[in-house]
Amino acid sequence: MKKIIYVPGKNPKPPADLHRQQLLRCLLAGVRRINPEVADEISDSDCFSLVAWNRHFYDSERDINQITPWVDHLLNLEDYPESDREAVRTVSYRLARTLYQMGDLLPWLIPAIPDDRIRASIRDTELYFSNKGNIACRVRDIQKQPLREAVARDDKVLLIGHSMGSVIAYDSLWELYHLENMQHCVDCLLTIGSPLGMNYVQRRLIGLRDKQVPDYPGNVRSWVNISARGDLVALDPALANDFRKMIEEDHIESITDHRAGIYNHYRDEKGLNVHKSYGYLVNPVVARTITDWWTDA
Numbered sequence: 001m002k003k004i005i006y007v008p009g010k011n012p013k014p015p016a017d018l019h020r021q022q023l024l025r026c027l028l029a030g031v032r033r034i035n036p037e038v039a040d041e042i043s044d045s046d047c048f049s050l051v052a053w054n055r056h057f058y059d060s061e062r063d064i065n066q067i068t069p070w071v072d073h074l075l076n077l078e079d080y081p082e083s084d085r086e087a088v089r090t091v092s093y094r095l096a097r098t099l100y101q102m103g104d105l106l107p108w109l110i111p112a113i114p115d116d117r118i119r120a121s122i123r124d125t126e127l128y129f130s131n132k133g134n135i136a137c138r139v140r141d142i143q144k145q146p147l148r149e150a151v152a153r154d155d156k157v158l159l160i161g162h163s164m165g166s167v168i169a170y171d172s173l174w175e176l177y178h179l180e181n182m183q184h185c186v187d188c189l190l191t192i193g194s195p196l197g198m199n200y201v202q203r204r205l206i207g208l209r210d211k212q213v214p215d216y217p218g219n220v221r222s223w224v225n226i227s228a229r230g231d232l233v234a235l236d237p238a239l240a241n242d243f244r245k246m247i248e249e250d251h252i253e254s255i256t257d258h259r260a261g262i263y264n265h266y267r268d269e270k271g272l273n274v275h276k277s278y279g280y281l282v283n284p285v286v287a288r289t290i291t292d293w294w295t296d297a
Contacts, residue, residue: 002294003155004042005146007051009163009193009233009277010125014064016052022064022071024048026278029075030287031294038291049146053139053168057128070268071278080265084272085229125164125195129204136171143172147185158293159186159220162277163233166194171206173217178207185219188293192226192280193264196243197236216243218251224289225257228264230274258285 006023013019027048032039042048055061128136150157161169169189176182195201208214223246227237236242240255247255266272266279273279280286 001153001155002045002047002158003146003150004048004158004160004290005051005150006048007143007159007161007165007169008054009165009275011054012058012060012062013052013054014062014067016050016055018064019052020048020050022067023050023277023281025071025075026281027287027290030282030284031291033284034287034291035295038294042294051143051146051165051168053142053165056138056142057135067268067278070266074266074278074282077265080263084263084265084274125167125201128164128167139168140172140175143168144176147172147176148180148182151182151185156187157185158188158190158290160190160192161194162191162280163193163195163275166191166196167201167205170196170217173219174206177217177219178215182219187221188289189220189223190226190286190289190293191223191239192277192286193228193231193234193275194225194239195233195235196225197234197239202242214245216246216249216251218246220252222253223255225255226262226280226283226286226289227257227259228262228274228280228283229259231264233275258289 004027006020008019008023014022024043028039028043031042128139131137147157147159159169159173161167169191173185173189176185196205202208207216223239223243225237225239227234231237237259238257240257243255246252262283262285264274264276264279264283266274266276268276
C-alpha cells in the first residue's frame with residue numbers, strides 16, 4: 001500500500017481535518033495537471049495523512065475561513081502573473097536575503113532582519129531546538145507514530161516535510177533509525193521550503209549537534225528537496241552537498257535539489273507568500289515528483 005504523510009511547517013494551523021482537506025486539494029490539483037489518472041488514484045485511495053503537530057506546539061488554531069478563499073484563488077489561476085517572478089528580484093528582497101545570510105552565520109544580527117515572518121520562523125525554530133517543556137520530543141512522537149504504523153504494514157511511504165516540518169521529519173527519522181533500529185522507513189523524503197541547508201539548523205539537528213563525527217538517518221531510500229525562488233526560509237536551497245556523507249556512507253541512494261525556475265504563486269491578504277505550503281503543492285515540479293513516486297512505488 002502507498003502512503004503519503006505530510007508534515008506541515010510552523011505557525012498555528014486550522015483544525016486538522018480542515019487543514020488536511022485544503023492541502024489535499026492543492027496536491028491533487030498539481031498532480032492532475034501532470035497525470036489525471038494518478039490524481040484520481042490518490043483521491044480514491046485515502047492515502048494522504050497529516051501529522052497535526054501544530055496544535056500541541058502553539059496551543060491555538062487558525063480559522064479555515066481565512067485560508068480557503070486564497071486557496072480557491074490559487075487553484076483558479078490559469079496564468080501566473082509575471083509580477084510574481086519580478087517580486088523575488090527586487091532590491092528589498094536581495095537586501096533581506098543578504099541580512100538573513102549574515103544572520104545565519106552571526107545570530108546576533110537576526111533582530112536586524114526586516115521580514116517579520118523570517119524573525120518569527122527563527123524564534124519558533126529555536127523553541128523547537130531548546131525543547132522547552134519537552135515540546136520537541138512530544139512533537140516528534142506525533143510524527144513517528146504514522147511512520148511506525150506504515151512500517152508495520154510494509155507501506156511504501158512518501159514523507160513530505162514543509163519548512164520546519166522537514167526538520168521534525170529529519171530528527172524523527174534519525175531517532176527511528178538509531179534508537180528504534182527501524183532500518184527501512186521512508187521510500188522518498190520530499191522537503192519543500194526547507195531550512196535544513198542553514199548553518200543555524202544543521203548545528204542543532206540530532207546526530208549533528210555537539211559531535212565531532214556526525215551520524216545520519218539511514219532509513220530513507222531517496223531524498224528530493226525543492227525550493228521556490230525568493231523563499232528565504234530555504235536560505236540555502238542546496239542540500240545534496242551538505243548531506244553528501246549520507247550517500248558516501250550508503251545511508252541513502254540519492255539526494256536531489258530543485259530550485260531553477262520554481263515559483264510559488266500563493267497570495268493572501270498580505271500579498272505574495274512564496275513560502276506557503278499550498279503554493280508549493282500545486283507547483284509542477286512538486287507535482288511531478290509526487291507523480292513519479294506514485295507510478296514507481
